[in-house]
Amino acid sequence: MCIYLTLTHCMGIYTHTQQVLVEGSIDGPKDHLSMTTSSNDQHGPRRIILRGLMVEPWWSFLNKSIADSSSSSSQSIPAWNHDVFLSFRGEDVRKNFVDHLYKDLVQQGIQTYKDDQTLARGESIRPALLKAIQESRIAVIVFSENYADSSWCLDELAHIMECVDTRGQIVIPIFYHVDPSDVRKQNGKYGKAFSKHERENKQKVESWREALKKAGNLSGLVIDENSHEAKCIKEIVGTISSRLPTLTTNVNKDLIGIETRLQDLKSKLKMNSGGVRIIGIWGVGGGGKTTLASAAYAEISHSFEAHCLLENIREESSKHGLTKLQEKFLSLILKADVKVRSEIEGRSIIETRLHNKSVLVVLDDVDDLKQLKALAGSHAWFGEGSRIIITTRDEHLLTRHADKIYEVSLLSQDEAMELFNKHAYQKDKPIEDYEMLSKEAVSYASGLPLALEILGSFLYDKNKDEWKSALGKLKCIPNAEVTERLKITYDGLEPDHQKLFLDIACFWRGQNMDKAMMVLDACNLHPRIGVKVLVQKSLIKVSDARFSKQKVFDMHDLVEEMAHYIVRGAHPNHPVKHSRIWKREDLKYLCDMGVAAPSMVKLTLQ
Template identity: 85%
Template structure:
């Protein structure tokens, strides 16, 4: 509103991803033209819509905001070329996918997370409909703002949810957030995940569960061994703002993500069975490891969904792990147990890391693991014998 008067026409086209899926590109073109021209415009088909936009707007200076674009076809239908708009026009595109902008945008800006003061102001407007919190609620407001970590989406949703709640209900909601994420926040963040290819989804979940704030080189090595093609996959995740890669003080690459994005990933992994880790695709929490040990091998179903398992200072899990036939990556540190049993036969296993293992041998005799590429036995000082390498035809790193 502050700058729109400088242009001959202006338009804020919201929720393009959702509107495009519901009503198609032609309806979006009609809405776009009608808002700018302040007239009822009908479009026969998408090609005609492009032609009308170029013909009617090429001599007009316009201010346009295209919100939540998720497909290059949307940009081609609404703003296919600079030549469609008059001199001095400004087309602003918001998207979760930086890659969409590389062919269309002159400049790309990354939206920063809100500072504490900005976050508090936004939250207050939704929670109290005013700039400052009610005096008794100031500490609780700080707790919510801290949880949201500067993410506007979370602040708006949580503020609106808490708007008509009393102090006890606020405390109850905050206590719940520490155990169970807000579903509305999670589902909105999950939109970016849902748009990923299956392999990229696996990479994202692996990073969120095992590799956050860890060295990128080691993560890439394991992900590559698992045939997930991480070089392109990680690039996609960065472009979709799901992860960030930065240098630490030593110049090493470290992978990280927002707290709520990590929480969303864990929500996906737990799925419909939050209290049954044997049904999760990834296991990394010590309490879940302990749960599996308490269950014992007989209680763990033969067809588990577990793909990756990581634990430090682990108890005897060998019999339990033997039932996990879909495992592609195992990492155990200080493995305090005997050899893996004879029925340990994870044919999809690509990476086996046993750091500081107390084993004298990994398993008895010959064992065929046709996909194992990495066998990491560093600092396993009690190891007396190596396995029969004839059963590891794809081994690349020892």
């Protein structure tokens, strides 16, 4: 039996979560939380003792290794919550150059942090500002005549240059009516400022000088009395845009049939009209709703002051509740760490913070009216020109909430054949003598993109007899049973790959891939090989995490549902008979009832 333990220090001392694996019986002191689990083997019940963040004795080395890995990972894979941090001397440039630069950056959809507060003399730089610097991919430093007069600006600069070394931050210096050599060598007004700092802030002067020297040696833009500021700002924005990664979505430019559907959706959005519009995208699971919404988001998000794509709302709401969902939404769209104490407070914050902003919001996979009321309760919550896109399988949710409903049409026969061929043969046309088999397979997919992708990937490199066998099984499945049709791919996997797939679907979707691979490898599931197989079969994907360089496991909602369907088997409402426990309510039920779960091989604790 394996147990995935997600252990978070309850006193809040530890700020990150560690994933650890326990296997076999464990001895330890009995004055801490304990749980008894069961298995079918001869050893009988096994007792697990949780002691803070340590489980003694034999796997402490593994725990330490993972903790070390997590620590090094957090250093090497920064989470960027802002695209740009602006560092400037307010009284020099706030009301002209910086305001114009900030406006142009925001108009281009570049998430920019500009602090408009001022500090009293001698006041320390705020922790929130240091955090904003650390979470910004690019720092733009506007060196003006009086920049060095401010100890606050110099503290910012020192922290920025530290982030260059520790986090790979990019720095773009702007020399605004100052000579770069004055910055590097602290001459002129910079020299006078440092004469004063030598008396008042002697302990910091050396680090400030070093930071100015490093920043002054970087390639930047010099703006003097002969410069055209509007053109310079345009050049700066262009430089920043070129240094930012392309918007991360799961949208493939070669998606079949996406162009016409995207144009139809945009016509309902009425981008050139005023007001706030809420558009619903409705269709069956696996029909391309999320793909279409993501494509629209990628294409038009730059036109808004702020934007947010909130994915997997159904799952996130079920796991964490509406208040946490509101926190995530606000933190994403405001690029700040927002805390929400209640659902009512969350609604109030959303309206207060967004009612005067033009925003683009995509709410993906909504399945309950409560979710809409918590996240987009009224048109009045959002500013002029805002657009809200909702994807759902339930048309009824949209009838009163959306201005227009766009029903996603399934693929035409030609589009379906093109998509199937792409996955079954890795080309546009079928192999000779396979045309009739291809048409038969396409007919079973009923124009559903996900089914076509998975069936095609499954049949790739199979011979004719294997094709006929698979298609014969499909004939026995009723049209409505999409899950059963997808399950044919699962049935064709090797046993170890089946276990690996179920583990990823139940425990690791959206999680750090490196951490997951380490734990799965410790379970002897050989993930290095198995993950490649599952990707080839279109059952899982490896994606970039939003706002960081981490790789995470992902899959379509319908594929995840299929995995859960398999795990629950013939007893969907009896967790005691499930092979894996991942939902809090199921785990609580087992603990409260003191019930042994003879079928269970894995569970997760949080």
